[in-house]
Amino acid sequence: MTLLHIETSTKNCSVGISRNGEMLCLCEEYDDNYGHSEKLHQFVNWALEGAEISLKDIDGVCVSKGPGSYTGLRIGVSAAKGFCFGLNIPLYSLTSLEILAESQIDKGFDLIIPMIDARRMEVYTAVFDGNGNQLSEIEAKILDETSFQEFADKKIVFVGDGVEKSKSILNLPNAEFILDVHPSAQFMIHLAEAKVLQNLQEDVAYFEPFYLKEFVAGVKKA
Known part of the structure; x- marks a missing residue:
């Protein structure tokens, strides 16, 4: 089983690829400016290159569903659902807190x-x-x-x-x-493997991030 892992719940944009419980490649960067929208797909490409595989070799996607940054979660979940729709592969999810606890x-x-x-x-x-x-x-x-x-x-x-x-x-x-440990794809591997073994797939069409609190838009500062 080859899995793509996506974690974007905090300022750490993290992508990993694992096979049968072993990490093949990890690409991540902590960015105070939340540059996930610019970096996520580049990190996926780099991780694929590092693992020496292509997208068609991915058997499933595991994404962090939150809680955390509203924007970060939307970016990560949207990407994960897009890969699953396009490749017709299953989607699995983990909370950002269980990922952090795994460390x-x-x-x-x-x-x-x-x-x-x-x-x-x-x-x-x-x-x-x-x-x-x-x-x-x-x-x-x-x-x-x-x-x-x-x-x-x-x-x-x-x-x-x-x-x-x-x-x-x-x-x-x-x-x-x-203080210096963040939710990361490297901590998702064993948790994701357990989801696969239990066949705990998400409904790709209806899956949404776990925000915990409702989003409240603020006024943009001048």
Whole structure:
């Protein structure tokens, strides 16, 4: 099974190609300006070249459905659906938080708490155990000094771009804070393989990103 992986939920535009659970090629770049629309298809082409295959060799596409950047998710999901329609191949999806949690499994932590910045003091988050099993629903959580105090006796790792603002206010002595890890195609491979084995395909025609919160357009600054 050869899979194309697309992750665009944050400022990291990430594309990977795997075969039978092994990464063949990874192309990604972290961009503060969210240049996903210009880079995504170029990264797909580079990944195909690096893997020494063509689009017709792709058996399925796995895309990050969010939550995260509204624009980034629309770009990634639209591309994934286009590939699936054009090639007549199945679509699989993962949440951005389970992808982020995958980066920290089996590292000796009791709990993994990924955080994606949702602006101000709010983050998209959920709680996972040390093996990556999701223990709570995904939520948009406003952080304060009482957040996650019920886990004060646990060895916790917080990971993602929402960690920077949480580190200064969370009083958790057994916690580690990892800021420089982002949702990436490299963390999608094993999760995607599990979806394939369970035949958990999405309906390509009706699949939409998981925004969690409704989009509210702001006024463009002068």
